[in-house]
Amino acid sequence: MESIREIYKIGYGPSSSHTMGPRKAAEIFRDQHPGIKKFRVTLYGSLAATGKGHMTDKAITGALEPFSTEIVWQPDQFLPAHPNGMKLEALDKLDNTRSEWITYSIGGGDISDTGTRDASASIYPLSTMTEILNWCKDNGRTMWEYVEMHETPAIWDHLTEVWKVMQDAVERGIETEGVLPGRLNLPRKASSYYTKARSFKGTLSRRAFTFAFALAVAEENAAGGKIVTAPTCGSCGVIPAVLYLLKTQYDFTEKKILRGLATAGLIGNLIKTNASISGAEVGCQGEVGSASSMAAAAAEQMFGGTPGQVEYAASIAMEHFLGLTCDPLLGLVQIPCIERNAFGAARALDANMYALLSDGHHLVSFDRVIQAMRQTGHDLPRIYKETAEGGLAALGIKE
Numbered sequence: 320m321e322s323i324r325e326i327y328k329i330g331y332g333p334s335s336s337h338t339m340g341p342r343k344a345a346e347i348f349r350d351q352h353p354g355i356k357k358f359r360v361t362l363y364g365s366l367a368a369t370g371k372g373h374m375t376d377k378a379i380t381g382a383l384e385p386f387s388t389e390i391v392w393q394p395d396q397f398l399p400a401h402p403n404g405m406k407l408e409a410l411d412k413l414d415n416t417r418s419e420w421i422t423y424s425i426g427g428g429d430i431s432d433t434g435t436r437d438a439s440a441s442i443y444p445l446s447t448m449t450e451i452l453n454w455c456k457d458n459g460r461t462m463w464e465y466v467e468m469h470e471t472p473a474i475w476d477h478l479t480e481v482w483k484v485m486q487d488a489v490e491r492g493i494e495t496e497g498v499l500p501g502r503l504n505l506p507r508k509a510s511s512y513y514t515k516a517r518s519f520k521g522t523l524s525r526r527a528f529t530f531a532f533a534l535a536v537a538e539e540n541a542a543g544g545k546i547v548t549a550p551t552c553g554s555c556g557v558i559p560a561v562l563y564l565l566k567t568q569y570d571f572t573e574k575k576i577l578r579g580l581a582t583a584g585l586i587g588n589l590i591k592t593n594a595s596i597s598g599a600e601v602g603c604q605g606e607v608g609s610a611s612s613m614a615a616a617a618a619e620q621m622f623g624g625t626p627g628q629v630e631y632a633a634s635i636a637m638e639h640f641l642g643l644t645c646d647p648l649l650g651l652v653q654i655p656c657i658e659r660n661a662f663g664a665a666r667a668l669d670a671n672m673y674a675l676l677s678d679g680h681h682l683v684s685f686d687r688v689i690q691a692m693r694q695t696g697h698d699l700p701r702i703y704k705e706t707a708e709g710g711l712a713a714l715g716i717k718e
Contacts, residue, residue, distance in 0.1 A: 320443040323584030332540030333652040335552040337373030340424030345382035361391040363404035365599035368394035368706040372650025400434025402599040426597030448685040455626040463581040485559035492535025509535035533560035537660040554610035556660035561614040579617035594693035598645035599705040601696025608640030614667035627679030635670035644703035646710030
């Protein structure tokens, strides 16, 4: 498995696979062709189907400015290696192709020419939860210590910056009002939810704050704001909501929160390695489902759960998102994406409490849950995997 830095990328929304990945590819291609002043980029499959709503064209043309860029949309043509394929061409003055590059945006802001992840970037010797739990048991250590052992000491500096960006996104989001960009004309809700949450008490208050914090970050992402992929842009509100709640309502220290982030990053890595975090590949179970699983594990770690209970919390959270479709209206990362962040955060806290009450023993392991998620994603029809053709997206915006 690769560094958890690849799980937590700092950037701008609204989509890691449709915005961050294509922009990265365009920047690489531009730098490889310093004398070229005209480009053509063809987007295929899911990348084309929801690209306009995800601002894919703006991300690419922005990366290639001030040069002329033609965007070609091919939503019905899927390249063989991954649903998010793209071809970049360097053109001469007569529009003849001088060079071309086919690559894939495989989720989490990553690109790959093969459509799969590069195993050579691995820094972790173990790649299943069973192996990691055995290591924790044999060494009397926790999951965050496993992360610390295999990352460089600079990982704590990275997680400190990650936590800062997450907090900033929460705090911006609960202060900002207005309408999100795009044809849905969707009003922001985080600010009003936060105001109402302050008038509640006890459990109701904590749940309302959880919703407000998750909405705040998800709305910032939808507006193209600065966020952290956790593990994707579309699911970026789940972990910040849970951790911000634990900071403000339970007085957890920053050190505890960073250790929680490390544990969550390990969970995300396991999902990314053994299944997928790409909505175009496995549906929203790979995005909000993964984020909820990560957040549940972080909370369990912070509340003193054993490694077995951490594994159980991560399992529960993912189990109850199995089969979740990726069906954004008009291809925008707004409906149902924003609300799913709120409920993903709430589900994470529920999974944390349920596992904390247990002894950590359960029948279906995390590894088996992730295998089921991968198979479920494979079996989902293409229209339910970030194409805006099925599910809620097929209903359009009219009753």
